[in-house]
Amino acid sequence: MIEQYGWSDLLAQAFAPHARAGLTPGRVVVQQRNGYRVLADQGELRAKAAGRLMHEAGEAGHPVVGDWVALSLEPGQRSATIHAILPRRTAFVRRAAHSVQDVQVIAANIDVAFVVTSLNADLNPRRIERFLAAAWQSGARPVLVLTKADLSPDLDAQRAEMQALAADCPVVVVSARQGQGLDGLLAHLAPGETCVLIGSSGVGKSTLVNALLGEDRMATEAIRESDDQGRHTTSHRQLVRLPGGGLIIDSPGIREVGLIDAEEGVSAVFDDIEALVAACRFSDCSHGGEPGCAVQAALKSGALAPARWASFQKLGAELAAVEDKAARLAKDAKRRGQKSYRSAKKADRDAG
Ligand SMILES: Nc1nc2c(ncn2[C@@H]2O[C@H](COP(=O)(O)OP(=O)(O)OP(=O)(O)O)[C@@H](O)[C@H]2O)c(=O)[nH]1
Ligand SMILES: [Mg+2]
Ligand SMILES: [Zn+2]
Numbered sequence: 001m002i003e004q005y006g007w008s009d010l011l012a013q014a015f016a017p018h019a020r021a022g023l024t025p026g027r028v029v030v031q032q033r034n035g036y037r038v039l040a041d042q043g044e045l046r047a048k049a050a051g052r053l054m055h056e057a058g059e060a061g062h063p064v065v066g067d068w069v070a071l072s073l074e075p076g077q078r079s080a081t082i083h084a085i086l087p088r089r090t091a092f093v094r095r096a097a098h099s100v101q102d103v104q105v106i107a108a109n110i111d112v113a114f115v116v117t118s119l120n121a122d123l124n125p126r127r128i129e130r131f132l133a134a135a136w137q138s139g140a141r142p143v144l145v146l147t148k149a150d151l152s153p154d155l156d157a158q159r160a161e162m163q164a165l166a167a168d169c170p171v172v173v174v175s176a177r178q179g180q181g182l183d184g185l186l187a188h189l190a191p192g193e194t195c196v197l198i199g200s201s202g203v204g205k206s207t208l209v210n211a212l213l214g215e216d217r218m219a220t221e222a223i224r225e226s227d228d229q230g231r232h233t234t235s236h237r238q239l240v241r242l243p244g245g246g247l248i249i250d251s252p253g254i255r256e257v258g259l260i261d262a263e264e265g266v267s268a269v270f271d272d273i274e275a276l277v278a279a280c281r282f283s284d285c286s287h288g289g290e291p292g293c294a295v296q297a298a299l300k301s302g303a304l305a306p307a308r309w310a311s312f313q314k315l316g317a318e319l320a321a322v323e324d325k326a327a328r329l330a331k332d333a334k335r336r337g338q339k340s341y342r343s344a345k346k347a348d349r350d351a352g
Contacts, residue, residue: 014086112140
């Protein structure tokens with residue numbers, strides 16, 4: 001059963017100490033205010049996090065949808081207690097509402113982040129850029145998804161504008177209503193991989209999940225006619241399995257503000273690796289074989305999984321690229337601003 005939800009040999013390795021302690025592996029599929037639903041070999045179970053887990057950890061240490069967890073089962077009942085969370089391979093994070101320092105993890109162990117925006121209204125490039133940067137930051141592969149193609153005033157122009165903005169990230173155009181573009185979307189998600197839908201309320205995330213499922217399992221609601229805003233119809237995150245074997249997480253609409261900045265995002269997900277890096281003998285250690293390298297030592301002892309180290313390094317490179325691009329865009333904008341200022345002055349002079 002859990003194999004269908006992305007369980008792997010690597011996870012089984014990480015789980016070994018919990019298995020020895022008599023715990024059962026499961027994946028969090030629903031997160032609600034009053035508890036969780038977890039998919040285990042025994043089926044879908046209601047679960048609560050152990051008090052210790054909720055108290056010791058900051059908010060980033062609470063279980064979230066997509067997490068692999070260690071469970072104790074109540075005999076005879078369909079309920080369980082979550083005792084531990086396996087290290088997250090990737091995580092989509094944002095700043096917690098109540099605190100500047102604390103981060104909230106939106107979803108964990110995601111392979112693909114679908115950044116969703118709709119073509120029925122004016123596109124908001126700044127917003128989409130922030131969503132994309134947050135998606136890069138999560139460690140997942142971002143894909144920009146343009147929904148409601150059937151309502152687009154000028155599909156080719158909108159697509160070109162978005163492709164320019166998304167740079168190397170793929171852009172997919174869909175219409176859930178007309179069943180158009182769904183195969184192209186699914187091409188980005190291999191069986192056993194997990195994706196999350198991220199975007200504002202009302203862009204059509206739940207409608208898209210229903211179209212991919214071939215049934216109306218998620219609640220959807222019309223957007224307000226006055227201002228095209230969604231109504232925050234989806235209230236909790238939920239992971240479901242698609243007919244093709246991919247896993248998809250529908251989530252409530254989120255605003256792009258408060259998406260964490262790059263450095264904090266990495267820290268939230270890879271704090272264990274950052275602690276290792278800080279423990280290397282040389283502060284400029286390249287972790288490539290210098291004496292006293294804590295990273296190499298952890299890799300050798302098995303305390304740090306090679307895959308996790310690789311994804312940390314990959315994330316660093318991608319973040320640098322996103323930051324470069326942001327700096328370039330800012331510079332371009334400034335140059336354009338100056339040019340138009342200059343040409344405006346010239347026009348003034350010419351007129352005068
Ligand atoms: N014409 C058209 N309408 C669509 C399409 N996809 C979604 N919609 C409509 O857009 C509205 C909002 O869709 P939802 O799926 O509820 O949006 P959501 O992103 O899940 O919104 P939240 O749950 O609030 O975050 C609904 O009325 C849908 O019928 C589409 O491809 N074409
Ligand atoms: Mg929804
Ligand atoms: Zn080192």
